[in-house]
Amino acid sequence: MRLVEVFGKELFKRAGLKIPRGIRAKTPEEAFRAAESFGGPMVVKAQILAPGRAKKGGVLFVNTPREAQDAAGQLIGKKFGHETVTEVLIEEKLKIKQELYAAVTIDPDKQDVLFILSRKGGGNIEEVFKTSQDAPSQSSHPGGLGPNEPRGGEGSGTTAAASGRNSAPEALRSGVEAPGGRDVVKYNHSPLEPFHAFQGRVLAQRMGLKGQDIVKVSQALTALFKAFKNFQGRLVEINPLVITEGGEVVACDAIFQIDEDAAFRLPVLKELDIPMEEERPRPPTARELAAQEIDKKDYRGVVHYQDLYDDGTVGVVSVGSGFSLTLLDILSAYGLKPVDFCDCSGSPPAPKVYEAVKLVMGIPQIKGFLFLSGVVTQDLTVTAEGIVKAFQELQPKIPFVVRLAGNRDREALKMLKDGGIVESFPRESFVEECVERLKALMYG
């Protein structure tokens, strides 16, 4: 779950990072009043999640309270993709000596913590990653401070810097291997170890930083790691992490992605009233909202519905997420396009199944309907009851194909047949046979 900048920064602050002085505003008038308290150049920033906000005009630079009010007027209510700006953040503009980039995330390959740092932070970071030989995308195994060995038994577990007391000198040695520093520095850190200030200094030095900058950046990295750890981040990212002319290191932006599975241990979410919304590439459709309602009516089982292709011809309900994903690929292999993805699993009661079938059958453009399962453990007579009820009520004119396999599937099959669903397939059938049959019924 991504947090908007103001919340990300609040968490950063609590972990000990310096952030610019800033005030939130929901109206241009509030923005004016906020700006009056600053004096001097300011930044007005739309509070949205979409990446690349600055390049899309979501960040405006102003000099007076009147300009701040105008900027807020421009931004509030403006749409960026499917997001509408409801709030801006007004911040003092800093005198920048250097812009860095710093991120801490989970490395899914090595199952540990990954630092990604750059001395060339700011708007062109993607270019920096692309051109740098250290670019994360070009390295299958991002380098740590020391040698990266495959994880094995005790001792070779993670990177050298984190795995034992003998490894620090090794890390320092490799830290000076690139004279002048590197544009992109990556470091894998054991999830079992604290992050030491010296490790931050080594990393800062590896970026080519000098003198007090090394000390201040190390403090910032230590705080960033703390934010990542304490607030259960999947990703924390600062771009730019600014070194000011006065030598302070300040987080000027915040990307904070929290692990929603850990929300139960983060009272701060409630305290700050941080909205817990599922991230989506677009706003939910009417059918997706309807499915959420169906799902909420009973805690047993899930109905997870997603609209896929408007120009699809097949309506699909399936059992289990892995199977549902597989079914999409099988349909595609047979040249059929599904309108939806609807996983109806986890032992849902019959009314839930019934409503899911009715929801999908209600999609106007479908020319055929499939309800398929792999081999499942839920009681399929309950599933069949829901399907039959929907079938009898709807009396569908389009092909209606069902396959159920698993617990009590023989009885379920009989229920389907007795209920009038001619195209009901037994456990022994291949999923492909059912798809082929549907295709034949649809197109002859």
Place this chain on the structure above:
Amino acid sequence: MAILVNENTKAIIQGITGESGLRFVNRMQEYGSPPVAGVTPGKGGQNVQGVPVYDTVVELLKHHQADWSSINVPPAFVKDAVYEAIDAGIKNIFIYAERVPIHDAMEMTAFAEKKGVTIVGPNTPGLVSPGKFRLGGLGGAKDYVKEIFTPGPVGLVSRSGGMTSTIAYYLSRSGFGQTTGFGCGGDAIIGTPFKKALALFENDPETKIVVMFGEIGTSYEEEAAAFIMSGGFTKPAVAFIAGKNALPGFRFGHAGALVMKDRGTYEGKIKALAEAGVRIAHTLQDIPRLVGETFKEKERSYLGRHCEPRAKQSH
């Protein structure tokens, strides 16, 4: 032989009095591989269908021997239970729960690795070595599981729990039983991804071929392909990768996106596995068909060249 669990396995259940714990007791008892004991803090001295319950794993181990613990506690308590098991000296741990916090998963797997402990999961329904041992409820009620999982030469490992049974059933129906079939877990961080599974199957003489069910995201399939290329796994393998037609979601941020860039894609996985000589199934029907073809080829090469048919597949 089999991998991970076999006729000598002695398993306990942590969280035995909870909903999933009770179900595991039932499923394992009816399969003839009952848990030897269980733990629920505060309920020591009770029993669940004849299975004794203790307050702590340490106390349990004073009275019973165990080499596996199945963790059936809610996600928030999984890490604590896993550390308890490791601390008490249990060498193999199975984690049923889904929605375990990812920091916990990362810490548990790192700690287990450090201690030489095997973790399977999180987010998996079970392990079956047909005819020998079932840990969990994989395959469902007893009348079904014996038809779904049958003894034979195929090693089966799947990211999806449901697809483990689905594929096992299609294999069994086509006459290809399994040495061991298991869900390795659907989460981003799991204890026994494909590479480790392949290493285990490599050392199991009864496993003649491995079937993998992978999904888009992460790079466990690519890692497995690299492992095969490096000679770590020399038996034939068949893979189905799901998610070719999944719609991409949000891009979360630079680091995450960049780390994942060009990795975790359907095309990338297929290419890596095919280059490593793994046969790619494009439909479920392909899976038993490709397994069958591989066995026929092995037979031919065996008869023709009078040599062990263990050359890597190429096509």
